[in-house]
Amino acid sequence: MDNIEQAIRCFAKPLPKVIPKAYHNENSFMDGNNDILSFDRVLVFDTETTNDEYQNLKFGSFQYYHYGKLENQAIFYGNVTETELAILQEYSKNHNGLHPKIWTSS
Numbered sequence: 665m666d667n668i669e670q671a672i673r674c675f676a677k678p679l680p681k682v683i684p685k686a687y688h689n690e691n692s693f694m695d696g697n698n699d700i701l702s703f704d705r706v707l708v709f710d711t712e713t714t715n716d717e718y719q720n721l722k723f724g725s726f727q728y729y730h731y732g733k734l735e736n737q738a739i740f741y742g743n744v745t746e747t748e749l750a751i752l753q754e755y756s757k758n759h760n761g762l763h764p765k766i767w768t769s770s
Contacts, residue, residue, distance in 0.1 A: 668715075705730055714743075723752055 711724030721742030728736040739756055741749065 706732075722748070 706729040708727040708729070709724070710726075712722045713719040714722060722744055723739060723741035725739045726737060727734060739752055741752060744752070
């Protein structure tokens with residue numbers, strides 16, 4: 665296996681307020697037992713790319729939370745094969761509540 669250099673950059677500045685307990689539920693990214701996060705909105709974004717120097721988009725997903733409640737989510741894709749697209753469609757179908765939409769960048 666080849667060693668590949670990677671760089672990740674992230675900055676998060678917590679806000680002083682506490683998220684109300686009313687927003688803690690089964691669709692929440694918080695466990696409901698503590699108020700460790702203080703962001704009104706959270707975007708969870710993940711992508712898979714080609715493993716060459718171009719790192720072209722293969723597919724990805726996002727989840728958008730408002731006060732800890734899941735508001736929107738989707739799968740999106742770029743340059744995928746017919747087989748890979750079928751896998752994404754099957755995943756979306758089998759996880760109806762998880763990723764109900766598939767968007768394309770094409």
